[in-house]
Amino acid sequence: MRPKIIISSLDAERLGALLGALPAHSFPCSEDLEDELYRAEIREPKDMPPNVVTMNSTVRFKIAPSEEEFCLRLVYPQNMDANGGTISVLAPVGSALLGLAQGDEIEWPKPGGGVLKVRIVDITYQPERSGDYHL
Secondary structure, three states, rough: OOOEEEEHHHEEEEEEEHHHHHOOOOOOHHHHHHHHHHEEEOOOOHHHHOEEEOOOOOEEEEEEOOEEEEEEEEEEEEHHHOOEEEEEEOOOHHHHOOOOOOOOOOEEOOOOOOEEEEEEEEEEEOOOOOOOOOO
């Protein structure tokens, strides 16, 4: 059972366009991300709950079973940072983070088989919470 996810209308629109522009089978988890967009509750950016991971949010999360903790900003592929402070929404963990709330946990397929178990520890920055509705 996957937790409920909430995505802003702006993020949903941009992600739909991104997925539509990708060559077929170029992104191994594209169907999983498409499924998430389809099942998501869509809200206007100004109506996003402050504890939900949106695009350009900075998120502290753990991956099981190692319980290794990361703090990364969820970005579109073109905004990846060479310094390692970002994660693309097209990466398996990035796709898993989108729309989850603080405390949520999800199992997400890994390319090549198996699953990742991701748990949201904290959302240290969310654009919508800061009043930036257009990032």
